[in-house]
Amino acid sequence: MARASDRIPENVDGELFVDSSCIDCDLCRQLAPATFSRTDRRAQSYVAHQPAGEGELHRALMALVTCPTSSIGTTRKLDTKAAARSLPEAIADDVYFCGWAAESSYGAASWLIRRPGGNVLVDSPRAAGTLLDRLDELGGVRLMFLTHRDDVADHAKFRERFGCERIIHRADAVGDTRHAERIVEGDAPIALADDLVIVPVPGHTRGSCVLVYRDTYAFTGDHVWATDDGTGLEAGRGVCWYSWPEQKRSMEKLATHRFTHVLPGHGRRFHASADAMRDELRRLARAM
Ligand code: SF4
Known part of the structure; x- marks a missing residue:
């Protein structure tokens, strides 16, 4: 209060x-x-x-x-x-900003994807009763994708309420996320479904991953976000907990994937054409 x-x-x-x-x-x-x-x-x-x-x-x-x-x-x-009740808020046809941020995730943004194959919650908001009810009304949660170890907040409560399958990279499966239902490994992209690709991006943490949805939306956790003036992308050396050279390599790797929106955990959203996004990611990798 x-x-x-x-x-x-x-x-x-x-x-x-x-x-x-x-x-x-x-x-x-x-x-x-x-x-x-x-x-x-x-x-x-x-x-x-x-x-x-x-x-x-x-x-x-x-x-x-x-x-x-x-x-x-x-x-x-x-x-x-x-x-x-107006949260989650639709930012596109099937992608929602959840609101209800958790202090234990340092106020990270989390996202909901509504899709025929089952809804996906990306990172964990606060498990507030109103939000849980709204998620129910929007079709519940089938998968909970955790981009990295820092933004997991109330993941266990979402598992308990929705029976969702939690997904996290092995390198970031620490504490109670070790009990996640699906642990992914390695640094190669992983097709989670026809419309969902996991791109491991070690750097901010060893197990950081980006989730790309429909070749359009990239949920980037704390790997990359928009600059304050909104004209480009940036990453934070001061909040790189694992390896800056690795994060630079991961930025180059991410540039090989097509998408038009960056939806981060911390920081601002970014939108550009797929070609402009690729060029901006390459520019950022060079700058790093
Ligand atoms: S910046 Fe974050 S923590 Fe501060 S008042 Fe706004 S929402 Fe709350």
Whole structure:
């Protein structure tokens, strides 16, 4: 629960605020850019503009329920039910942003793919009751793909609720993910189904993997994401826990796969034509 006594000084006056527990996951700024901005003083979000109208308030409340640390508060009780039920949010016909981020995954984004062969949950959101019910309404979860060891959060609760098969690379199957139903191995691409390919991308962690769906969407975990200005792609040496040279090689390998959208765990989404995506991945690999 956000505390008004801890509201950070940059918040503009009004009923919505961010407190000092913010971990700078960026999700509120992605969900409600009209309301939230990032402070220059330190890496945290703040309310730069109070929501103007119902539409902006709805987006701000989606951010409130998504915030992994409950750092967004209101000075009076607001009804968040409609905002909570609007997650997962469709970003394309069959691909959804889940919201409901978990603090144990440091606020990583997770994704739902709705497909005839069975829905896929990519990485673990917080297992909130409203989200579990919404996932049920959207057809449940057949597979839970874990891109790497850091963003697994409440995976066991999703397994318990949906009976989904959890998939993770052996090198990242640590702790309770060692009990995942399917452990993949090696560095070669793995066809999970006609429309799903696992691309192992060691670097950020030894067992990091990208999931490519319909040659269109790449769920990249913490391997690669968009630059802040949205004009290109970047990776983070400061958050590379295994091997930067390996991550560079993995970037070159990923460039041989066709897709048009990067949907990361941390960081911004990126969209480009397949050719432009390949060129951008190659440019990034050279820069690394
Ligand atoms: S969603 Fe929460 S933790 Fe993430 S940047 Fe916003 S206020 Fe901070």
